[in-house]
Amino acid sequence: ACGGGSSDGSSDAGDTGSAKSDVKVGLAYDVGGRGDQSFNDSAGVGLDKAKSEFGIDVKELEASANETDSAREERLRLLAQGGYNPVIAVGFAYATSLGKVAKEFPDVQFGIIDDSSLEKVSNVTSLVFAEEQGSFLVGAIAAEASKSGNVGFVGGVNTPLIQKFEAGFKQGAESVNKDIKVQVKYLTQPPDFAGFNAPDKGETTAQGMIDAGADVIYAAAGGSGSGVFKAIAAAGKGNWAIGVDSDQYLTADSAVKDYILTSMLKRVDTSVYDFIKSAVDGKVLTGKQEFDLSDEGIAYSTSNDAVKDYEAKADELKKQIISGDIKVSATP
Amino acid sequence: MSTTLETTTPPAAPAPERATRLSQPLRLALYALVALAVLSLIRVLTDANDLTSAGTVSAALTLAVPIGLAGLGGLWSERAGVVNIGLEGMMILGTFGAGWIGWQHGPWAGLLTAVLFGLIGGLVHAVATVTFGVDHVVSGVAINILGLGVTQYLAGELLADSPGGGETQSPPISALPRPSVPGLDGVLEPLEKHHWFLISDIAGILRGLLTNVSILTVLAVLLVIASYVILWQTPFGLRLRSVGEDPHAAESLGVKVRLYKYIAVAVSGGLAGLAGGFLAIVASGIYREGQTGGRGYIGLAAMIFGNWRPGGLMMGAGLFGYTDAMQLRNAVAVHALLLVVFALLLVVTALNLYRRKWVTAAVGLVFAVLSLVWYLNSDELPGPITTMTPYVTTLLVLALSAQRLRMPKADGLVYRPEGK
Amino acid sequence: MKSMNADTVRRVGLSLAAPALAIILSLAITSAVLAAAGNDPFDTFKQMIEYAKEPRTTAMIINGSVTYYFAALAVAFGFRMNLFNIGVDGQYRLAAMLAAAVGGAVSLPPILHVGLILLVAVLVGGLWAAVAGLLKVYRGVSEVISTIMLNSITTALIAFLLTTDKLAVQAEGSNNIGTKPIPASGQVPGIGLVPDSPLKVYGLIVLAVIVGFLYWFVIEHSRFGFDLRAAGRNEEAAVASGVNVKRMILISMAVSGGIAGLVGMPQLLGSSYTYSLDFPAGIGFTGIAIALLGRNTALGVAIGALLFGFLDNSSQILDLEGVPKEIVMITQGVIVLSVVIAYELVRRYRIVAQQREVGRRLSEPPAPAAGNDKTPQGAQA
Amino acid sequence: MPESEGAAQSETGAAATVPAVELSGITKRFPGVVANHDVNLRVRPGTVHAVVGENGAGKSTLMKTLYGMHKPDEGTITLNGEQVVLHSPADAIARGVGMVHQHFMLADNLTVLENVVLGAEPRRWGGFGLNRAAARTKIREIGKQYGLEVDPDEMVERLGVGDRQRVEIIKVLYRGARILVLDEPTAVLVPQEVDALFEALAVLKGQGLSIIFISHKLDEVRSVADDITVMRRGTTVATADPKTVSSRELAELMVGSELPSPQTSDSTVTDRPVLELSGINLIDGARHLLRDVTLTIHAGEVLGLAGVEGNGQAELVESIMGMRSVDSGTIKLTGDDITSWSTRRRREAGCGYIPEDRHRHGLILDAPLWENRILGHQSRKPNVRGPLVDRAGARTDTERIVREYDVRTPSIDVLANSLSGGNQQKLIVGREMSGNPKLLIAAHPTRGVDIGAQTAIWDLLRTARAEGLAVLLISADLDELIGLSDSLTVILRGELVAEVDPSTVTPEQLGSAMTGAGEAA
Numbered sequence A: 001a002c003g004g005g006s007s008d009g010s011s012d013a014g015d016t017g018s019a020k021s022d023v024k025v026g027l028a029y030d031v032g033g034r035g036d037q038s039f040n041d042s043a044g045v046g047l048d049k050a051k052s053e054f055g056i057d058v059k060e061l062e063a064s065a066n067e068t069d070s071a072r073e074e075r076l077r078l079l080a081q082g083g084y085n086p087v088i089a090v091g092f093a094y095a096t097s098l099g100k101v102a103k104e105f106p107d108v109q110f111g112i113i114d115d116s117s118l119e120k121v122s123n124v125t126s127l128v129f130a131e132e133q134g135s136f137l138v139g140a141i142a143a144e145a146s147k148s149g150n151v152g153f154v155g156g157v158n159t160p161l162i163q164k165f166e167a168g169f170k171q172g173a174e175s176v177n178k179d180i181k182v183q184v185k186y187l188t189q190p191p192d193f194a195g196f197n198a199p200d201k202g203e204t205t206a207q208g209m210i211d212a213g214a215d216v217i218y219a220a221a222g223g224s225g226s227g228v229f230k231a232i233a234a235a236g237k238g239n240w241a242i243g244v245d246s247d248q249y250l251t252a253d254s255a256v257k258d259y260i261l262t263s264m265l266k267r268v269d270t271s272v273y274d275f276i277k278s279a280v281d282g283k284v285l286t287g288k289q290e291f292d293l294s295d296e297g298i299a300y301s302t303s304n305d306a307v308k309d310y311e312a313k314a315d316e317l318k319k320q321i322i323s324g325d326i327k328v329s330a331t332p
Numbered sequence B: 001m002s003t004t005l006e007t008t009t010p011p012a013a014p015a016p017e018r019a020t021r022l023s024q025p026l027r028l029a030l031y032a033l034v035a036l037a038v039l040s041l042i043r044v045l046t047d048a049n050d051l052t053s054a055g056t057v058s059a060a061l062t063l064a065v066p067i068g069l070a071g072l073g074g075l076w077s078e079r080a081g082v083v084n085i086g087l088e089g090m091m092i093l094g095t096f097g098a099g100w101i102g103w104q105h106g107p108w109a110g111l112l113t114a115v116l117f118g119l120i121g122g123l124v125h126a127v128a129t130v131t132f133g134v135d136h137v138v139s140g141v142a143i144n145i146l147g148l149g150v151t152q153y154l155a156g157e158l159l160a161d162s163p164g165g166g167e168t169q170s171p172p173i174s175a176l177p178r179p180s181v182p183g184l185d186g187v188l189e190p191l192e193k194h195h196w197f198l199i200s201d202i203a204g205i206l207r208g209l210l211t212n213v214s215i216l217t218v219l220a221v222l223l224v225i226a227s228y229v230i231l232w233q234t235p236f237g238l239r240l241r242s243v244g245e246d247p248h249a250a251e252s253l254g255v256k257v258r259l260y261k262y263i264a265v266a267v268s269g270g271l272a273g274l275a276g277g278f279l280a281i282v283a284s285g286i287y288r289e290g291q292t293g294g295r296g297y298i299g300l301a302a303m304i305f306g307n308w309r310p311g312g313l314m315m316g317a318g319l320f321g322y323t324d325a326m327q328l329r330n331a332v333a334v335h336a337l338l339l340v341v342f343a344l345l346l347v348v349t350a351l352n353l354y355r356r357k358w359v360t361a362a363v364g365l366v367f368a369v370l371s372l373v374w375y376l377n378s379d380e381l382p383g384p385i386t387t388m389t390p391y392v393t394t395l396l397v398l399a400l401s402a403q404r405l406r407m408p409k410a411d412g413l414v415y416r417p418e419g420k
Numbered sequence C: 001m002k003s004m005n006a007d008t009v010r011r012v013g014l015s016l017a018a019p020a021l022a023i024i025l026s027l028a029i030t031s032a033v034l035a036a037a038g039n040d041p042f043d044t045f046k047q048m049i050e051y052a053k054e055p056r057t058t059a060m061i062i063n064g065s066v067t068y069y070f071a072a073l074a075v076a077f078g079f080r081m082n083l084f085n086i087g088v089d090g091q092y093r094l095a096a097m098l099a100a101a102v103g104g105a106v107s108l109p110p111i112l113h114v115g116l117i118l119l120v121a122v123l124v125g126g127l128w129a130a131v132a133g134l135l136k137v138y139r140g141v142s143e144v145i146s147t148i149m150l151n152s153i154t155t156a157l158i159a160f161l162l163t164t165d166k167l168a169v170q171a172e173g174s175n176n177i178g179t180k181p182i183p184a185s186g187q188v189p190g191i192g193l194v195p196d197s198p199l200k201v202y203g204l205i206v207l208a209v210i211v212g213f214l215y216w217f218v219i220e221h222s223r224f225g226f227d228l229r230a231a232g233r234n235e236e237a238a239v240a241s242g243v244n245v246k247r248m249i250l251i252s253m254a255v256s257g258g259i260a261g262l263v264g265m266p267q268l269l270g271s272s273y274t275y276s277l278d279f280p281a282g283i284g285f286t287g288i289a290i291a292l293l294g295r296n297t298a299l300g301v302a303i304g305a306l307l308f309g310f311l312d313n314s315s316q317i318l319d320l321e322g323v324p325k326e327i328v329m330i331t332q333g334v335i336v337l338s339v340v341i342a343y344e345l346v347r348r349y350r351i352v353a354q355q356r357e358v359g360r361r362l363s364e365p366p367a368p369a370a371g372n373d374k375t376p377q378g379a380q381a
Numbered sequence D: 001m002p003e004s005e006g007a008a009q010s011e012t013g014a015a016a017t018v019p020a021v022e023l024s025g026i027t028k029r030f031p032g033v034v035a036n037h038d039v040n041l042r043v044r045p046g047t048v049h050a051v052v053g054e055n056g057a058g059k060s061t062l063m064k065t066l067y068g069m070h071k072p073d074e075g076t077i078t079l080n081g082e083q084v085v086l087h088s089p090a091d092a093i094a095r096g097v098g099m100v101h102q103h104f105m106l107a108d109n110l111t112v113l114e115n116v117v118l119g120a121e122p123r124r125w126g127g128f129g130l131n132r133a134a135a136r137t138k139i140r141e142i143g144k145q146y147g148l149e150v151d152p153d154e155m156v157e158r159l160g161v162g163d164r165q166r167v168e169i170i171k172v173l174y175r176g177a178r179i180l181v182l183d184e185p186t187a188v189l190v191p192q193e194v195d196a197l198f199e200a201l202a203v204l205k206g207q208g209l210s211i212i213f214i215s216h217k218l219d220e221v222r223s224v225a226d227d228i229t230v231m232r233r234g235t236t237v238a239t240a241d242p243k244t245v246s247s248r249e250l251a252e253l254m255v256g257s258e259l260p261s262p263q264t265s266d267s268t269v270t271d272r273p274v275l276e277l278s279g280i281n282l283i284d285g286a287r288h289l290l291r292d293v294t295l296t297i298h299a300g301e302v303l304g305l306a307g308v309e310g311n312g313q314a315e316l317v318e319s320i321m322g323m324r325s326v327d328s329g330t331i332k333l334t335g336d337d338i339t340s341w342s343t344r345r346r347r348e349a350g351c352g353y354i355p356e357d358r359h360r361h362g363l364i365l366d367a368p369l370w371e372n373r374i375l376g377h378q379s380r381k382p383n384v385r386g387p388l389v390d391r392a393g394a395r396t397d398t399e400r401i402v403r404e405y406d407v408r409t410p411s412i413d414v415l416a417n418s419l420s421g422g423n424q425q426k427l428i429v430g431r432e433m434s435g436n437p438k439l440l441i442a443a444h445p446t447r448g449v450d451i452g453a454q455t456a457i458w459d460l461l462r463t464a465r466a467e468g469l470a471v472l473l474i475s476a477d478l479d480e481l482i483g484l485s486d487s488l489t490v491i492l493r494g495e496l497v498a499e500v501d502p503s504t505v506t507p508e509q510l511g512s513a514m515t516g517a518g519e520a521a
């Protein structure tokens, strides 16, 4: 449902790079902001790419922990008032505030990531992902790679969004081996969002799962994932970690990267880039833009050669999902 | 009863001033053994082998160290009569210091910076409370706000452009060595694997404590012991404690009260900073905003739990680390903890019956039955409930033991020298 | 007459000196930090003040303060009895969640509906705090530990209850979950307190004023307040005077928690109408700082809450100007410290001044004017 | 009047000896108060030199100056002929000055040993470690030598007052002091302990130590001192020869006027019982704090309770006031069984209470006087109206108390801690009498209070008794106890062991009954 799955590297808009567009883009991050090596950064990457290609003006604002809706509201309002258009809100927490601000600025196009509750509002573009689909594929890969028939899921914070990852992963694993044991653990409970920032907890939990027999662990835990990788690396050959959001094989520490079998790619960068591009092109995307396996907004990475053995099965499943033969539920 | 693990760790026993010598350590050892036997029995019965596995013990150790170090910081400060609610802020400063210098100049330099940053926080607290006579809680709360504000501000300025880092986190810091007692693993691992009664438990615990332990964990344990020796066995320590018990008496004997308070609070800050450094360097390998997650407060709680004594503090931190490790690692084992709670309550009820405290006994019995029923009627605890484990356990142990805690007498009182 | 006037002037001057000194000190330190990072301090402050003067921001500041006010009063109430209620944070979150769930589940006529929600909030907050009170009174567990633990337990409890098969609902297309929205009859309309502001001030500001007045009246003028303060200042003397300290601990813990229960209400009934995952947390800790800043008095706390509200909200503009808004957190910490330091400095100055005065008066008859310069020198050791 | 300027007689006594201590022209000001003004004091070596004066006369302040705790605003300190400037107690200690403070300067949570060696610790491990063994030996030696035996490893909080006083003196001797300052060391001791202390002082004096001794008990002063200096209103007004001066003359020097003569009193005891205790038992764990305590106090009767501190007096008082609940037995007040009543209810029913430790139990030190007036009477007029505090009423009544009970204070808005001890006590007495009590529990009502205030308090008690008040009097001052009481009971280890007739018993007999050493009366 979305225009163009422009993955990194290739870009058809390369020649417009020098031409300065007069579009000004405002982007409001979720808590954690730039440099979280995760979700927010991914949005930042999309923004940076658009900026360098289209020469646009950008303004990035950050959220602070424990803020109220009115603070979020004000942030969006400041951007809209400052003449930024489009304005992108990163994270579902902005939904309520955006609902109010969008009404105040009917001429500004807003984008919101991970929320589609405002899809009926004409000047809001919902940028959402079928995380369960990608998680299904890595779940299948995990089940294939596991020798013990025992895999783990480490969620950062117990929210419905992360539960989508869990749901997909479980179904995927069970589609390959219906007797597989899937251990599930969330590091913290909201509103304690420390679970995305706690590599030590990630490591302890992963270690516990390994001790209880798991040999493949999927880390949907933001910054805590590095702890999971450490635990897997410590367990040695034959154990695998699965990354999330971006291709973590490419960004992780050299000591652990070889243990990252694949990553579930959630192309927040693509969605941000596409949305800005549509605005620059003058045909701004509206309504609900769902990114999924079919448009590569959701995918799994293949940069680690080790995943080669399981690609056939994964691609087969991918086709079935796209065609609708397999329905992946979004709740565990 | 889950405190058993800690009583087997190195010696810094509580050593009360009037120890009924010889019998005290013996009695403690006996208690520990009985407790371990109960735990082992429950493990065998429930098949929850993680209750005493090396992995659990090792994770518990890592989780306990930052809390223990923060608590030790609190202990130094409060022994000199200065309440330090600002541990959290000093710890935050430590994590940042470790991350900022650590990724550029290696873990040892990072650690040193962490201590230094914490120490600076401690000095601010000392200036406010000792020199200016500010209420200790006010100053501590201010330092918590400042610690957070300063690190976030500095991270924005100093880490934003680092490779692989950002405004909220540092690039990875290289790891510190993790030595083992040589040859032990080969002997203990097979023993543990058999899941024999008691023997496997002991093997598991020893393996967790003695193999693959971070050098900084070793340092932390040494620091606890050193603190005991310094505070209780040296003239310096006596003076420092006297300042927290009765500064006017100390002053009247020529003790430089303010100097000792300054030293104590500075050391306190340094230890909290070290706790932060441990979190960043050993536990996580990076600095990340919000990394401390309230551990400064937990450290304070562990110190109070431990009756302002190093041995007790170790038990408190250990209990917390153990239950936290348990809930993070293994839901089955947490479920088995319900049985441990049942056993614990049963013992307490029996004691209360013996002491003819009928009401307390009845309350205990009701809760004992409830936990048993809950255990029998469930296979696993719901996820959110397991995350409560460390907090509930701490409360439960405190409520049951009803120990007479005794804080330093002049703790928290603003000291003004005679004639001011 | 003349000297009387001069005296009065000096006394007034001295009591204003502390806050003035504190503000200058914190501005100086904040400026230094700003300048060190290459930002223009004056420009930064100007930006914040300009922005705060916009009607909408003013309304936001007031709204923020109302929430802070409840939190700080809750903490202050405990402090008055030497109880350190770190648990305000957990108490208000649990109270808000359950009150929101009840509010969303029933349908009642407007006033009753709001009343019910507030009642549930106060009760839940009070009972949850009373757990710490009970543990302290009957088991001797320090309220500092128990409330720290209860905060974390609260988080787990809310996570357990706030799921779609229990108390929560998930809006179509949303990744957030929250309690069922409170219908209009349970909402509290805003008040157009700030002229020209499109944003209304929380209607519950009225409740804040009432609670603040009650706080002052009860503490300063009631027998209960007297007992409370007596127990806070000298527990043993209070016991000897017939105060039942155990009961007072229970009551004041519960009252503190009850006030804490109100912390989430302005936001819940005036703006979000649901308790969802992103309901603000951590206000209890800010409340501690504000209570201390306001010296636990109703008026002082109100001023502190406004100050924090101002810093929090007006700093939003800074990011837009490229100044890290974390700077205000530094300002907040410095203000808390410098206010108390300033009070101490002024106190010491007073003593020295008084000593000089006494010295001067006493040395007048025996030693004539010439000796005056020397006598006070040794006074301060 | 044995007044003599300077110390002429001492020159004759020990010609050419340099004074051990010479304070001259000392002035010390506190905010609002000149505590010492042109004070001159000269102490001969090897003597006991007493300093007497009313509460607030400036004795403690002067001694703290000598001990380096604060610097004088004017004046000089000369020790053994050498003029010194003392910056801290450490300086004073280094020059051989030791001080036992009026209030114990002991850390409760530390052991005797730790308290003693603090600041002068014997070392081991190359100077790093604390050498407890060496300290223990030395403390035992000092104990044997001067008869000051205390277990070095006991926690101070478990010690009685006598032992604490001993520890204070050991502390000073441990540091090798040659000049000893004892600020009211006997206020809390029973006669036997006082005698023991004086014996120790004699030994010390024999070894050439100089002792400055402060006390309000003038008989003691005359018996132990070699010289006496009198202070009044912050300055030294006279010296006296203990061999010739009478207590009465001394007191008049202190007050600066003639004293009223003590009244003898007729019995006013009625047969209306006010307080009846029967079979009171109080048990704490393994310890039996009160055992079968049974007693009756009638209207118009003062019942004296004699006992060494720590034998259950405090527990008994707390049981009667409802601050502790007894394990068995009944308490009746004018016929009503009040055993299960709360403290508040008991107070409302007419129990007044002058606590032993006024700072801990009697006052809120950082509250103004009028708020302290309300304390203990929070439910009664004129302090409250309904559920509200009646500020105006309380203030007016505080003014009355200040007037009637001669509380010396600039205003009723000053904080209680700015009053001197004696004035604090008068405020408490005034407050407790204002509630029209039927029963008054007076624990050490005149402890540390000067003669003027003491007489006033005694008069108050007598007047109230005549009006039908029942009084339970506890005091360490046996003269006071014998003089005021209509009947006397001795408490030992929580048991009432003897009843004695106050009209015939001597303090010595009473003292031995209290220690369980022999038969009384």
Ligand SMILES: Nc1ncnc2c1ncn2[C@@H]1O[C@H](COP(=O)(O)OP(=O)(O)OP(=O)(O)O)[C@@H](O)[C@H]1O
Residues within 6 Å of the ligand: B418, B419, B420, D030, D031, D033, D034, D035, D053, D054, D055, D056, D057, D058, D059, D060, D061, D062, D102, D418, D419, D420, D421, D422, D448, D450
């Ligand atoms: N630190 C101080 N600050 C202010 N005033 C003080 C201080 N110390 C003593 N004073 C005042 O100085 C005066 C003398 O007090 P001091 O304690 O020397 O009397 P004292 O003779 O020892 O009385 P007492 O017999 O009650 O012990 C009193 O009015 C007292 O209130």
Ligand SMILES: Nc1ncnc2c1ncn2[C@@H]1O[C@H](COP(=O)(O)OP(=O)(O)OP(=O)(O)O)[C@@H](O)[C@H]1O
Residues within 6 Å of the ligand: B419, B420, D055, D056, D060, D102, D103, D417, D418, D419, D420, D421, D422, D447, D448, D449
């Ligand atoms: N820091 C201080 N500020 C103000 N007044 C003080 C201070 N320290 C002591 N005082 C006052 O000085 C006086 C003398 O102090 P001291 O400790 O000798 O008590 P005291 O009057 O002898 O009391 P008591 O009779 O109960 O023993 C007391 O009235 C006390 O309130």
Ligand SMILES: [Mg+2]
Residues within 6 Å of the ligand: D059, D060, D061, D102, D183
């Ligand atoms: Mg005195």
Ligand SMILES: [Mg+2]
Residues within 6 Å of the ligand: D055, D102, D421, D448, D449
């Ligand atoms: Mg006195």
